[in-house]
Amino acid sequence: MTSLSLIAPAKLNLFLHINGRRADGYHELETLFVFLNYGDQLDFTVNPNGQIQLSCDNQALANNDNLIIKAARALKEHSHALLGVDIHLTKRLPMGGGVGGGSSDAATTLLALNQLWQCGYTLDQLAEIGLTLGADVPVFVRGFAAIAHGIGEQLEAVDLPPSWYLVVHPNVHISTQAIFTHPDLPRDTPKLSGPWQSAKLYNDCESLVKKLAPEVEKTLLWLLEYAPSRMTGTGACCFASFAEEADALKALNALPAHWQGFVAQSVNLSPAHLELNAKLNLL
Ligand SMILES: C[C@@](CO)(OP(=O)(O)O)[C@H](O)COP(=O)(O)OP(=O)(O)OC[C@H]1O[C@@H](n2ccc(N)nc2=O)[C@H](O)[C@@H]1O
Numbered sequence: 001m002t003s004l005s006l007i008a009p010a011k012l013n014l015f016l017h018i019n020g021r022r023a024d025g026y027h028e029l030e031t032l033f034v035f036l037n038y039g040d041q042l043d044f045t046v047n048p049n050g051q052i053q054l055s056c057d058n059q060a061l062a063n064n065d066n067l068i069i070k071a072a073r074a075l076k077e078h079s080h081a082l083l084g085v086d087i088h089l090t091k092r093l094p095m096g097g098g099v100g101g102g103s104s105d106a107a108t109t110l111l112a113l114n115q116l117w118q119c120g121y122t123l124d125q126l127a128e129i130g131l132t133l134g135a136d137v138p139v140f141v142r143g144f145a146a147i148a149h150g151i152g153e154q155l156e157a158v159d160l161p162p163s164w165y166l167v168v169h170p171n172v173h174i175s176t177q178a179i180f181t182h183p184d185l186p187r188d189t190p191k192l193s194g195p196w197q198s199a200k201l202y203n204d205c206e207s208l209v210k211k212l213a214p215e216v217e218k219t220l221l222w223l224l225e226y227a228p229s230r231m232t233g234t235g236a237c238c239f240a241s242f243a244e245e246a247d248a249l250k251a252l253n254a255l256p257a258h259w260q261g262f263v264a265q266s267v268n269l270s271p272a273h274l275e276l277n278a279k280l281n282l283l
């Protein structure tokens with residue numbers, strides 16, 4: 001196998017509780033990750049010269065700061081792989097949107113190159129490398145919907161019924177770091193004492209982000225006309241869930257022109273894993 005094309009799916013935090021701040025500055029979280037069957041597209045082609053090249057339809061992303069390059073370099077250094085790779089990114093997910101676009105791209109890169117460079121690493125090993133790239137990378141590497149603790153790397157699989165989501169990006173960029181380092185961020189939500197299904201759930205970042213970015217509050221209120229709404233991650237994306245795709249699409253069609261949105265269905269197993277397994281079974 002010398003080439004692979006895989007999705008880098010979006011994620012939603014169906015709830016996000018911040019339990020405290022650790023000595024290293026990162027925060028202890030309790031959150032529920034689900035994947036969506038919508039995301040970026042990554043095309044990988046092995047090259048013999050050992051170089052890692054990235055092209056992208058969005059020129060602002062085709063640089064060495066890209067998490068895709070960082071992931072490829074991390075795996076190459078760790079595995080001493082001799083081959084290189086040409087990667088093309090088709091960007092669909094809003095950047096800094098709270099849907100994990102960069103982290104998902106990094107995870108899909110680790111999964112694809114583990115196969116193309118025949119590293120033979122386990123998911124545990126790939127998740128460990130992924131964690132050095134970002135707190136959200138391990139959940140995409142492991143590929144199952146999960147309740148997460150720690151900084152987001154301690155995962156307990158969940159099996160949720162599928163739901164349709166309208167995800168709205170109000171065209172404001174929220175820095176994850178800016179939110180987590182802000183003095184007004186609530187950081188003292190206790191760990192759930194019982195099953196999350198019967199608990200009061202929320203996103204602890206919402207109150208602060210609504211204050212800093214009023215457009216996010218407007219988005220949450222607009223969505224509320226159709227269904228209960230919530231922000232994902234540190235924002236700016238917000239979502240509402242629907243039993244039927246038609247209802248989600250009806251709301252999407254009514255979206256104000258200055259916002260972006262997409263409709264997708266939640267899935268328990270990452271579409272990147274499903275696609276990779278299907279391609280490997282064809283060999
Ligand atoms: C908030 C969450 C929720 O899923 O998602 P996003 O909103 O980014 O999608 C994640 O925890 C984000 O994961 P990720 O985006 O990989 O964050 P990283 O790059 O590792 O960290 C960026 C910055 O966020 C802060 N950070 C991140 C995670 C965490 N548990 N505690 C933190 O304090 C740190 O200040 C860190 O420097």
Ligand SMILES: Nc1ncnc2c1ncn2[C@@H]1O[C@H](COP(=O)(O)OP(=O)(O)O)[C@@H](O)[C@H]1O
Pocket residue numbers: 061065066067068094095096097098099100101102103104105106136176233234235
């Ligand atoms: N492949 C990538 N896609 C998107 N953002 C990237 C990528 N590589 C690096 N980044 C940087 O990481 C930041 C956060 O990315 P992203 O994961 O989209 O945010 P979030 O986790 O909030 O959804 C972006 O603002 C961008 O500067």
